[in-house]
Amino acid sequence: MNIVGVTSCIAGLAHTPMAAKSLEKEGAKLGHNVKVEQQGAMGMMNKLSPADISAADFVLIAADRSIEEEERFEGKVIIRVKIGQCVSHAAEVIKKCVAAVEERKNK
Secondary structure, three states: OEEEEEEEOOOOOOHHHHHHHHHHHHHHHOOOEEEEEEEEOOEEEOOOOHHHHHHOOEEEEEEOOOOOOHHHHOOOOEEEEOHHHHHHOHHHHHHHHHHHHHHHHOO
């Protein structure tokens, strides 16, 4: 699956990049194409392009606060999780999200 995501923690320093890297690494191990935008103290990093968003099967928002420019994802399946889950359990988060999206498609 093509997955895009946004990570954003309250401080925007440690968990934001840690979660992004974990999601991308574990997603690749599971055979998915994962691209994650980071919204933190340094602003937006690795900003998702309209093409990235269009090609995505779903959007994973791993944040403990509201994110910027969420309207870009209108019309897409959005799954929200706590950012801490993605730092230490990214593979499990991705597996659950993919299963939920596949179940939704089969209805």
